[in-house]
Amino acid sequence: MLAYTVRRLLWFVPMLLGVATVTFFLLYVLPGDPVLSMVGERYDAETIARLRAEMHLDDPLAVRYAKFVGDLARLDLGTSYVTGVPVWESIRDRFPYTFRLACAAMLLSVVIGVGAGVVAAWKWRTPLDFMLIGGTVVGVSMPVFWLGVILIYVFAMQLGVLPASGFGGGRLAYLVMPAVTLAMASAAYVARITRSTVLDEIGEMYIRAARAKGVPEHRLILRHALRNALLPVITVVGADFGSYLSGAVLTESIFAWPGLGRFTLDAILKRDLPAIQGAVLFMAVAFMVVNLVVDLVYARVDPRVRLGTRAGG
Amino acid sequence: MTASGRRLAVAAALLAAALGGGCAREGAGERVLELALKTAPNRLDPALAVDVAEGEICALLFQGLVRYGPDGRLQPDLARTWEIDAAGTRYTFHLDARARFAGGRRVSAADVVYSFARVLSPRSASPRPWVLDRIRGAGAFGRGEAPEVEGLRAADDSTLVLELDAPFKPFLGMLALPAAMVVPRDAIGDDPAATFDGLPVGSGPWRLEAWERADYLLLAPNPYHHRAARGLDGIRLRIIPEAFTRVAEFESGALDVLEIPNAEMRRFLDDPRRADMIQSRAELRVYYIGLNNREPRLADRRVRRALNMAVDVDALIAVLAGGEAVRAAGAVPPGLPGYEARAPYPYDPERARRLLAEAGYPEGFAVEIWQRESPEGNRVLEAVQGYLRAVGVDARLVRREWSAFKEAVSAGRVDAFYLDWFADYPDAENFLYPLFHSRNAGGGGNRSFFADATVDSLIDAASGTLDDDACHALYARIDARVHEEAPWIFLYFPKTFQLVSPRVQGYRLPTLYLGADYAGVTKTR
Numbered sequence: 001m002l003a004y005t006v007r008r009l010l011w012f013v014p015m016l017l018g019v020a021t022v023t024f025f026l027l028y029v030l031p032g033d034p035v036l037s038m039v040g041e042r043y044d045a046e047t048i049a050r051l052r053a054e055m056h057l058d059d060p061l062a063v064r065y066a067k068f069v070g071d072l073a074r075l076d077l078g079t080s081y082v083t084g085v086p087v088w089e090s091i092r093d094r095f096p097y098t099f100r101l102a103c104a105a106m107l108l109s110v111v112i113g114v115g116a117g118v119v120a121a122w123k124w125r126t127p128l129d130f131m132l133i134g135g136t137v138v139g140v141s142m143p144v145f146w147l148g149v150i151l152i153y154v155f156a157m158q159l160g161v162l163p164a165s166g167f168g169g170g171r172l173a174y175l176v177m178p179a180v181t182l183a184m185a186s187a188a189y190v191a192r193i194t195r196s197t198v199l200d201e202i203g204e205m206y207i208r209a210a211r212a213k214g215v216p217e218h219r220l221i222l223r224h225a226l227r228n229a230l231l232p233v234i235t236v237v238g239a240d241f242g243s244y245l246s247g248a249v250l251t252e253s254i255f256a257w258p259g260l261g262r263f264t265l266d267a268i269l270k271r272d273l274p275a276i277q278g279a280v281l282f283m284a285v286a287f288m289v290v291n292l293v294v295d296l297v298y299a300r301v302d303p304r305v306r307l308g309t310r311a312g313g
Numbered sequence: 314m315t316a317s318g319r320r321l322a323v324a325a326a327l328l329a330a331a332l333g334g335g336c337a338r339e340g341a342g343e344r345v346l347e348l349a350l351k352t353a354p355n356r357l358d359p360a361l362a363v364d365v366a367e368g369e370i371c372a373l374l375f376q377g378l379v380r381y382g383p384d385g386r387l388q389p390d391l392a393r394t395w396e397i398d399a400a401g402t403r404y405t406f407h408l409d410a411r412a413r414f415a416g417g418r419r420v421s422a423a424d425v426v427y428s429f430a431r432v433l434s435p436r437s438a439s440p441r442p443w444v445l446d447r448i449r450g451a452g453a454f455g456r457g458e459a460p461e462v463e464g465l466r467a468a469d470d471s472t473l474v475l476e477l478d479a480p481f482k483p484f485l486g487m488l489a490l491p492a493a494m495v496v497p498r499d500a501i502g503d504d505p506a507a508t509f510d511g512l513p514v515g516s517g518p519w520r521l522e523a524w525e526r527a528d529y530l531l532l533a534p535n536p537y538h539h540r541a542a543r544g545l546d547g548i549r550l551r552i553i554p555e556a557f558t559r560v561a562e563f564e565s566g567a568l569d570v571l572e573i574p575n576a577e578m579r580r581f582l583d584d585p586r587r588a589d590m591i592q593s594r595a596e597l598r599v600y601y602i603g604l605n606n607r608e609p610r611l612a613d614r615r616v617r618r619a620l621n622m623a624v625d626v627d628a629l630i631a632v633l634a635g636g637e638a639v640r641a642a643g644a645v646p647p648g649l650p651g652y653e654a655r656a657p658y659p660y661d662p663e664r665a666r667r668l669l670a671e672a673g674y675p676e677g678f679a680v681e682i683w684q685r686e687s688p689e690g691n692r693v694l695e696a697v698q699g700y701l702r703a704v705g706v707d708a709r710l711v712r713r714e715w716s717a718f719k720e721a722v723s724a725g726r727v728d729a730f731y732l733d734w735f736a737d738y739p740d741a742e743n744f745l746y747p748l749f750h751s752r753n754a755g756g757g758g759n760r761s762f763f764a765d766a767t768v769d770s771l772i773d774a775a776s777g778t779l780d781d782d783a784c785h786a787l788y789a790r791i792d793a794r795v796h797e798e799a800p801w802i803f804l805y806f807p808k809t810f811q812l813v814s815p816r817v818q819g820y821r822l823p824t825l826y827l828g829a830d831y832a833g834v835t836k837t838r
Contacts, residue, residue, distance in 0.1 A: 032716030036723070036756075039440035040363035041734070042747050043756045046455070047440055054438070054506070083355045083526070084508060093526065152561045164561040165553060167528050256553040258527030266353070271716045 001299065004307040008292050012285070017069070019284040023277050024068055028061065030271075034081050037270035055081060068277070077281070078274030080267070087278035090263060094247075095282075097167060098259035101251070102244030104179035109186040110237055114226075116187070117194025122221055124199060132191065139188025148181045148254035165256040178255040182248050186240040190233055197229035230301050238294035245290065246283035344836045345531075345547040346817065347569045349559045353527050353552045358501075358508045359494035359515075360432045360439040365735075365826050368491050370550070372827040373532060375494035375515035378406050378425065378473070379485060385597075385648075385739045385824030387486055391420060391495060391516070392473070401480030401779045402449075408471040413537035414497045415520040422467030428495045429465055430454070434505035444492035447484055449476045480777050482784055486738040489827060518542065518830050527552055544819065544835025569817045569836065573810040575689060578635040581812060592822040593810045595639060597646050597736035599744065602682065602697065602802035603722070603761040604729050610678055611728065617799040619668035621658035623704040624697055628660075630805050633692050638805040643792035644734070644744045646806040648824070650781070651741030651788025655796065657803065665704045677705020680728040684710065685718040690731050693804070723756045729802075730760065739825055741788040746772050749795055763800035 035051045036043075052058050056067070071078060077087035120132040155177060156164035168174030201207060202225050210220055247261025260279065267275035298305045354367045362371045372380070380390035389395075392406035412420040432439040433446065435457040445451060450463025464476030477484060487493065500514045501507055512521045518540050519532040532548040534541040553559045556574035563571035573581050573591075581587050604611045604620065611617060630638045639647055642657035669677060682697070684690040691712075698708045708729075713721065722730045736743050747758025750772050754762045768791055775787035796803065811822050819833040 030717075031720060032714070033720045034716070036719045037716050038363065039756075042443065042737075042753075042758045043440060044443060045756065047442060048756065050435070051438075051440065084361070085526075090526070097527075149557055152558065156565045157561050160565055164565055164567065165558045166551060166567075167525075253554050254558060256528075256551065256555070256558055258525065258552070262527055262554070269714055269716065 001296065001307055005292065005296070008295075012288055015288065016281060016284060017072075020069070020072055020277065020281055021065075023280045024065060027271075027273055027276060032271045034271040034273055037272070038081060072281075077278035080272050080275045082267075082270050082272045082275070087274050090275065091260065091278055091282050094258065094260045094263045097257060098245060098247050098261070100175065101178055101182060101248065101257060101259060102241060104175050105182040105186070105244055105248075106237060106241045108179055108183035109190055109240065110233075112183070113187040113190025113237075114194050114233060116191040118198060118221060118226060120191065120195040121198035121202065121225075122217070129195075133195070136188035136191045139184050140192070142184060144181055144185070144248075144250045145254055147184055148177070148251060151177045151181060152254070165254070167258055178251050178257050181254070182244065182251045186236070190236055193232050193236060194226075194229060197232055198225045201225035201228050227301070231298060234294055234297055234301065238290050238297075242287040242290035245286035246279075343838060344545050345549050346545050346831060346834060346836055347567060348548060348550050349553045349562065349568055349571070350530075350550050351552075351554060351559075354530070356508065357513045357521065357524070359491040359496060360428070360437065360441075361508060362491040363440055369826050369829065370530065370532075371491040371494055371515075372517070373519040373548075373830065374513060374517045374521055375491070375496065376412065376420070376517050377490070377494045378488045380489050380830075381486075381739070381823075381825050381828040383821045383823040383828045383830075385828060387489065390489070391425070395485075397485070401482070401777075402477045404475040404477075404485070405468075406473040406475070408473065409539075410471060411539045412516050414500075414516045415514050415535050415537065416497070417537055418497065418499070420495060420497075420516050421470045422473040423470070424495050424497060425473050426465055426467050427498045429493065430462055431496070431501075431505050432492050433462055436505045438506045438508070439492060441490075441492040444487050444490050447477050447479075447481050449478050480779055482776060482779060483738065483740040483742045486740055490737055491827075518832055519548065522547070540830065540832045542832050542834065544833070545831060548831060563812060563814070566814070569814040570820065571812045573812060575634065578637060578810065582635070582637070582810065587812060590812045590815065591810055592813055592820075593637075593808055594822055594824060595646065595648050596807050596809050597649065597739055597825065598733055599641055599644050599646055599735075599806055600693075600731075600733045600804040601641065601644070602694075602729055602731050602804065604800060604802065605725055605727060605762055606764065606800050607725055607762045608728050610672075610674065611680075613672045614798060615668045615672040616674065617802075618658065619665040619672070619704065620701065620706065620802050621799050622661045622665040622668070623706065624700045624802055625660040626657065626804055629693060629696055633689070633696065634805065634807060637808045637810070639808075641803040641805050643796045643803070644748055644801075645741045645788060645792045646736075646744070649736075649739060649741050649744075650785040651745075651792065653789040653792065655793060658799075662700075662704050669704060669706075674705070677707065679707040679709065681709050681711050683718060683722060683727045683730040684712055685715045685732075686712055694731055697802070722760050725755060725760075725762050732760065733807075734758070736825065741785070741792070742772075742776055745788060745791050745795070746776065749791070749800065761800040763795075763798070765794070765798055768794055768798070 035048055038051060039047060056064065079086050080090060116132050120129045123129045152164050155162040162176055163174050166174055198221060207220055207224060210224060247259050247264055249261035249265050252259045252261040264279040267279055299307050350366045352366050354370055356362060356367060357370055359371045359375050362368050376391045378390060378392040379387050382388045391408055391412050393409045395404060395406045397404050408422060414420060429445055431437060433442050433451050433455050435455055442455060448462055448464045450459055453459040454462045466474050468474050497514055500509055512524060518535055518538045520535045521530065522533045523531040529549055529551045553562060559571060560577055562568040604617050606612055626640055630636060630640060640657050642655045645652045682694055684694055694710050698710060701708045721727050734744065734748060747753050749759055749763050749768050751764035751769050753759040771787055771791045775784050778784040778787060813820050816837050818835045823829045
């Protein structure tokens with residue numbers, strides 16, 4: 001497993017270079033001038049020329065690319081054009097907020113999703129199953145901004161039991177609504193997958209054999225069927241967690257949560273090239289790391305999965 | 314405990330650490346005024362500040378020689394008194410001996426010279442040297458041809474002398490802008506491209522105590538400032554991008570002041586229980602659809618006037634602005650000297666069609682109207698599109714985000730665009746010169762590329778006129794001429810409404826964004 005992990009980590013380098021290169025050239029062809037975001041509504045040509053020169057925006061493309069890759073090799077993501085703060089520092093400052101929200105959302109998504117899925121499978125074709133499955137349809141199809149607004153309206157404005165927005169210095173109450181909003185779609189999806197895979201497993205021979213031996217139903221489902229149903233759940237939760245780590249723009253905007261999503265959105269709107277590149281690279285790393293962890297977890301959960309060997313080998 | 318049980322415990326502990334981390338940060342005390350910002354300020358260095366949020370906060374942390382009060386009138390700030398010579402080119406400022414930076418050091422005339430030179434320097438990172446470029450020798454200094462700014466010197470510790478190339482009436486007011494605010498040299502250093510290393514330090518009535526970039530800023534009274542607030546322990550400015558969330562925060566008591574969003578306007582204004590909480594004022598701001606005057610079809614004045622007659626602006630105001638805006642018949646907003654009420658273009662589609670036919674477009678034509686992404690812009694332009702279609706003009710709406718919009722519009726690559734302009738300083742010159750002088754075509758503000766020799770010469774004449782009445786009469790003439798020439802489709806001057814919590818006393822909605830200092834505000838629990 002160690003050799004496999006090291007090999008995967010080495011692959012990160014060319015992949016990141018690829019992501020960085022594509023981002024660099026995409027930003028180059030996009031319309032919009034970063035200097036114009038810095039100067040306000042009224043500016044003169046000399047000021048623009050001076051700032052462009054200072055930011056090396058007039059250098060030939062090849063020179064800019066070489067400098068960009070050189071800086072990257074030294075792990076220097078550059079300094080934001082707009083805030084003047086090193087990009088790495090901004091990402092480091094924002095990441096704990098994003099990580100906190102991502103963990104809370106993942107926790108909710110797993111607990112609610114797996115719980116509801118198992119109960120639905122257990123109570124297959126009963127009113128409870130229909131209710132839960134109906135609930136997941138609502139959960140999957142509910143737009144994030146709509147759910148966020150409804151939660152704020154009910155719990156902050158009408159009942160006054162939760163704060164409407166902000167980080168609140170880290171108090172748990174401030175985390176509840178953003179986490180629920182972010183987790184809802186994922187939880188509903190996890191519930192549907194858990195239900196269908198558990199149902200598939202229940203039909204397998206080994207379960208029938210165990211049942212014939214008199215193993216109680218709840219034990220059958222929790223210890224045997226669920227364990228084997230976990231693989232697709234891990235895939236879904238892993239992918240969602242990866243995207244949560246890149247920041248959740250809508251949830252963060254509605255709840256004024258100071259995470260990476262808003263950082264990236266602001267950077268894009270202001271054509272803050274170093275910040276966009278830094279954010280994209282960070283997202284890529286987050287996804288790669290999460291994927292690697294998911295693969296490693298696969299092997300732990302399911303002994304049939306062999307890392308780094310050819311199928312049938 | 315089994316192995317899997319242990320693993321579960323470790324995972325739970327890690328998750329708990331991730332969720333439970335972070336220490337609660339409380340305000341500076343009980344009486345903290347809770348305000349909201351729509352966008353996070355990027356730079357709190359007056360030389361670098363460009364947007365409203367940055368300007369507002371700079372006006373709390375720093376001082377200029379003069380400042381705007383909540384009523385929009387110019388007041389002494391760092392300068393207690395000043396004299397302007399008869400020619401209107403030599404300004405002598407006597408600094409307030411009480412003025413201290415937040416660290417306790419006295420503010421001297423040398424600090425003013427340092428701060429101005431920093432903005433004008435050829436290596437300056439400041440995007441706004443235009444604020445000070447009328448000082449004699451500013452151009453040569455900015456081009457690196459002179460070691461210092463000729464017309465800028467400290468006569469002694471507390472006397473500053475400024476000389477201009479030519480008299481320029483609005484200059485004194487421009488000295489209240491962020492770019493002309495004073496910073497301590499010892500906190501920044503001699504490199505003109507450098508900025509504060511850490512929290513910014515100024516001599517304003519407030520000092521910055523904490524700055525969590527995307528979350529909030531916490532200000533505390535500057536104990537060295539003679540107008541330091543007594544009724545408040547602090548101001549917390551929370552960054553809340555969504556209008557709905559700001560409303561929810563105000564309704565749940567977590568915000569003390571709320572700017573009412575257009576969509577909620579009627580709900581709040583029609584609620585009798587809120588009547589005592591509402592403050593309003595006409596904004597020094599104009600909304601318009603700029604017509605590219607270089608575009609062959611729109612270069613014809615008859616076409617531009619026809620487009621003005623094709624749109625029922627009164628209906629737009631009634632429906633889209635809740636009836637709470639003033640129809641524009643010129644660019645100078647009511648409330649500024651130089652404003653003159655005049656009859657707007659009538660809504661007359663029949664006449665509009667005749668004018669278009671006269672100009673050679675009996676069948677109309679197609680145009681693109683560009684806009685930056687905004688729900689309000691969408692609503693206005695979709696209505697305008699309908700009105701234009703009725704006179705045969707087929708308007709295609711093009712939406713771009715701000716950066717791409719600004720680049721295309723400033724380069725004159727679009728037919729028409731929806732935009733607004735608001736005052737940096739309360740002077741009609743701040744509307745007429747940037748928006749209509751041919752010298753400012755493009756990025757200078759004149760994005761309709763309007764060029765009219767009469768307007769140019771009248772603007773030049775007005776800016777050198779020292780007599781108030783004569784100057785304002787000229788502004789009114791220029792504005793009338795602009796209206797007649799119709800470089801825009803003139804829309805409206807908006808109004809701002811704020812709700813102020815009953816816990817807050819002494820707060821006044823300022824005329825200009827730079828005008829709030831919260832010195833007389835108190836808050837009860």
